Amino acid sequence: MLKFLFLLAVLATFPAHAQTRFDDWLAAFRQEAAAQGISAATLDAALTGITPVERVVQLDRRQPEFLQTFSDYLRARVTASRVVRGRALLAEHAALLDAVEQQYGVPKSVLVSFWGLETNYGSTLGNHNIPASLATLAYDGRRSAFFRGQLLDALRIIDAGHVSAIDMKGSWAGAMGHMQFMPSTYRAYALDRDGDTRIDLWQSIPDATHSGANYLKRAG
Template identity: 50%
Template sequence: MLATRRFALSALAALGAGPALAQPAGSFESFLEGLRAEARRGGVSNAILQNALAGLRPNDRVMELDRRQAEFTMTWEQYRDGRLTPQRIDRGRQMVAENRALLESIEQRFQVSSRVVVAIWGLETNYGSFTGNFNVVEALATLAWEGRRASFFRSELLAALKILDAGHVSVERMRGSYAGAMGQPQFMPTSFNRLAVDFDGDGRKDIWDNKADALGSIANYLSRSGWQGGERWGREVILPAGLDESSLGRENRRPLGEWSRAGVRQADGSPLPMFDQPAGIVVPRGGSGQAFVVYQNFNVIRRYNPSDFYALAVGMLADRVA
């Protein structure tokens, strides 16, 4: 999955007719000179700056991918079927079985569903098998210099240098997506600094090669985002004919019992539970097709990636790997 989804262009730009791109202000060398000075003021050592920035050049492939980003032209059905493959579901079940003790420990500590943790792991990097192979410092430096969202990427670059300075990972191993998302959870550097955990207690937060740290960090992210322990993310439902479409949407929450009285049913046709739990209804195609009643934990998943498609795919994968 990687971090491409976090930086969508407009639909027009996705068709190749986007707004004019900002031009870099000055040479790459002068950009690095200013960066070094700012990083030193932030406490980053000269040794790390020399190791991480020596010989750095803009990466043309990073700029090309940043300007393309066509993922958001997918329909819900294309998105769903491309991610909820039999292979990914089977692999997820295998990962749950192989890591049961670790997952139970993570769930106990953070009170976050281990199935959802595994589902995010599966969607982000196919259970750690594809974490991206871009030099994160090089990619972030390219994007910070290029001009589009320069301030955002400069902050991420400074955060990445602080991660290196803290000794959590080597310069050579700090690999990730073209947009700087790192490791098995695909954390941006600022998210790493806020939310990564040293779950196994070895003194390093290693989301690249340490499964305990990677999965524990995903759980901590969800926990700190407001995860409600013991509650579902949502469920697929059948909508009654004539339901007012203006009542739909994840933010238009009503007690679950009210939706039940309005004729909303579970996917198998059985009644919804008559609870007071607030819930919204998401129809990803828009007005037709699959529909889902979603709870607060759905919105928490969206904190990881602000996309209804993504949050639905995570929830559905979590249910299937159970």
Template identity: 50%
Template structure:
């Protein structure tokens, strides 16, 4: 579909800003919702060109809705979950990457206060150190979840920030591929976290969490610092730094797995 962009200059001229999120699952279906959302995005300051280029032709993805309703992995016990993720091979790879990127990780810790083992543990858990980032078109996934009424407000916000990532030139819509819920990059940032915490640590003028290892690792550290990471303090369960992991993932099983993986890496495996 093509949006009614003739309405957009009027919205800008009037200084309109959305008071409410676009109504989820309106009578006109997905296309009616997408039209309303497009107008809201422009009223939020995103360029009409970005909105049209990014949203035109989208259709909902029923597979994404199915995955959203069947997240069984976090129902495992900590022992089951950790055993499947802190493998001997992943520990060896993590230890090798700690050595390979020792200078980079030292600079990141100096700036953000987060030690290398914690960053590398998250890197390994999220995408097997960048090997498995997902191939789902992020814009389509986010639009599907934003149109759905289960968590519409959250995902409309994520979709707006995905458009902002495109608008500021960090990524093109085609480059925005990741996990089924719209997570992007080697440590799987949702768009709102990308906007808030992604940093250009390699100095090339873009915040690239897909191809740039310096940007990926520094942005991960910046995320943890943003939620209160305390430099030089432990991260084991019951500490202030362990509590920061809940902002990374709400599952305590996942939080405990980050802590254990990082501890093993810090101990030289």
């Protein structure tokens, strides 16, 4: 059995001149985003006044799920209360989940298990401002190209009117909604299934479940 890997967490601190450097980086990024067609209104709403979030960098260094064996990771998340809640949701949303299973061929038990592991059925969606978190990670430099692309996709989602910049909340790493989609995953797999023309993975259970099943079918 694999042992825990004990990694030394690097606690990042931003020097006094870091904000100036970040502002310069953000100005250049804003020009790039505008050149790719993202509106000035969206850029203003999402990027004005944001600063590097030191806590996000610290969490990126630590990533506790990678310090555990997979069996320990699952054991901590597959609890009796979570199983009970999953069964209750299978009954509560039976008609919806039956329709989703029929359309995508993803067993509803698998979809609900995925939902439970990702956000405990929507109870832990995350409260980090997604544009600020992604800008911090893109600026930080460890995986800047990846997070720069995610930030551009997040801005495209806002620009399309699916969610406002202030309401785009999620994990420190940029994952959003009931199924914790990264912005690129959202753009590739998320669906509007409640008929309001918006893809709302935060509040709409039909949107979230159809999107989750679509992802599991096509990417899983």
